Amino acid sequence: xxxxxxxxxxxxxxxxxxxxxxxxxxxxxxxxxxxxxxxxxxxxxxxxxxxxxxxxxxxxxxxxxxxxxxxxxxxxxxxxxxxxxxxxxxxxxxxxxxxxxxxxxxxxxxxxxxxxxxxxxxxxxxxxxxxxxxxxxxxxxxxxxxxxxxxxxxxxxxxxxxxxx
Amino acid sequence: xxxxxxxxxxxxxxxxxxxxxxxxxxxxxxxxxxxxxxxxxxxxxxxxxxxxxxxxxxxxxxxxxxxxxxxxxxxxxxxxxxxxxxxxxxxxxxxxxxxxxxxxxxxxxxxxxxxxxxxxxxxxxxxxxxxxxxxxxxxxxxxxxxxxxxxxxxxxxxxxxxxxxxxxxxxxxxxxxxxxxxxxxxxxxxxxxxxxxxxxxxxxxxxxxxxxxxxxxxxxxxxxxxxxxxxxxxxxxxxxxxxxxxxxxxxxxxxxxxxxxxxxxxxxxxxxxxxxxxxxxxxxxxxxxxxxxxxxxxxxxxxxxxxxxxxxxxxxxxxxxxxxxxxxxxxxxxxxxx
Ligand code: SF4
Ligand code: SF4
Numbered sequence: 128x129x130x131x132x133x134x135x136x137x138x139x140x141x142x143x144x145x146x147x148x149x150x151x152x153x154x155x156x157x158x159x160x161x162x163x164x165x166x167x168x169x170x171x172x173x174x175x176x177x178x179x180x181x182x183x184x185x186x187x188x189x190x191x192x193x194x195x196x197x198x199x200x201x202x203x204x205x206x207x208x209x210x211x212x213x214x215x216x217x218x219x220x221x222x223x224x225x226x227x228x229x230x231x232x233x234x235x236x237x238x239x240x241x242x243x244x245x246x247x248x249x250x251x252x253x254x255x256x257x258x259x260x261x262x263x264x265x266x267x268x269x270x271x272x273x274x275x276x277x278x279x280x281x282x283x284x285x286x287x288x289x290x291x292x
Numbered sequence: 293x294x295x296x297x298x299x300x301x302x303x304x305x306x307x308x309x310x311x312x313x314x315x316x317x318x319x320x321x322x323x324x325x326x327x328x329x330x331x332x333x334x335x336x337x338x339x340x341x342x343x344x345x346x347x348x349x350x351x352x353x354x355x356x357x358x359x360x361x362x363x364x365x366x367x368x369x370x371x372x373x374x375x376x377x378x379x380x381x382x383x384x385x386x387x388x389x390x391x392x393x394x395x396x397x398x399x400x401x402x403x404x405x406x407x408x409x410x411x412x413x414x415x416x417x418x419x420x421x422x423x424x425x426x427x428x429x430x431x432x433x434x435x436x437x438x439x440x441x442x443x444x445x446x447x448x449x450x451x452x453x454x455x456x457x458x459x460x461x462x463x464x465x466x467x468x469x470x471x472x473x474x475x476x477x478x479x480x481x482x483x484x485x486x487x488x489x490x491x492x493x494x495x496x497x498x499x500x501x502x503x504x505x506x507x508x509x510x511x512x513x514x515x516x517x518x519x520x521x522x523x524x525x526x527x528x529x530x531x532x533x534x535x536x537x538x539x540x541x542x543x544x545x546x547x548x549x550x551x552x553x554x555x556x557x558x559x560x561x562x563x564x565x566x567x568x569x570x571x572x573x574x575x576x577x578x579x580x581x582x583x584x585x586x587x588x589x590x591x592x593x594x595x596x597x598x599x600x601x602x603x604x605x606x607x608x609x610x611x612x613x614x615x616x617x618x619x620x621x622x623x624x625x626x627x628x629x630x
Contacts, residue, residue: 154594
């Protein structure tokens, strides 16, 4: 194999080749870093409030005591992780439907936000919640009881969607 | 009585050394965190002071996995070799002069052997067996590569290390470590008489202890964990312990040979009571070792890892000729002045 010639934009000077002055320069930088302000957040005590653009767990918008969702099933269709299950039923009103069962499996969800984009009713949006822990797989399937969040609490996200979507 | 005193000395030194190892790990983690603008472990105990206890407990309750195709006796033997070698080097390091306690005059050194330096060299050479055997016995290509690299590295750097020590022996004309320290009274520290020897020796110590610019045997990005990839639980803990104990003994030897050991300039002529002089001397030694250790930790986050060919280049084409030249020049100067 032919020896490849290493070309540098500029050759090292004698002092640079000695290593030691350069190492001392480097140490100056490292030591200076030690006294700069820290970036660590002391997590459980100090929590992060994400901006409106944050995609936390998907939730259903609750309006006037019931969900906006009309059980069209588009979110379930678009979900790349097959996390959503919707079962529709009819209301007393003519041609209106509502979900009897709406479940999101939070172990499958990848927080892509496609359900939110697909929904024609703005009924499913991404919240700010990022603390999700479960002890077993059943607990990770969120039903309507956990998914329904009142409209007032989701104001920021809804406004964000109006503005940027 | 002699034996009893020796046993007590061994016990005390071992306890202090092991505690130091535990806290060195904590210091390293905290200092690394500060350098990276983080805070580091600060939850267990006051400001994280009990973190080492938690770490050790965690290692204790971990499962001990031995790979199916490993050579079981050797796999078990390797960490033991590593730890025994790294702990026994401290035996010849003098950490103070003499102290009068309960009517006995106690020499603050476990064993004042007259071939102290050779003992140190022999043991650091043995240390590589632990790593090489661990690499081979694990039956894993990454471990094997780590072990091989370690052998090559230690052979190349042991040479320049031994040759730079010759400079020290020429100047002090003794192999006994406590005599070498006595030689360096006042400001006659050997770092001032042997600056080149100090640099080559210190770099070799970095290579011997597998510290960062030379941590090729366990280079995480390339070799997973190097020789300790296949070790878990306490066996891994032993390797970890050996590595940090090596750091401490390595810097203790640097301090003894080049930085004046326990010598505190002008202390003997200050007229302090003898007991306090001894205490201050031990404190001086500890402070110097601590400073060297801190330096090693900071270097870890300053200098990136060498490539393998650069490592060999540096060892054979740079350090070795430099240390040989140092010996020749030292010998000439001594010949001219005597
Ligand atoms: S965020 Fe993505 S993965 Fe999660 S439920 Fe909505 S569409 Fe499915
Ligand atoms: S897309 Fe919207 S309206 Fe349709 S089922 Fe999903 S949440 Fe309900």
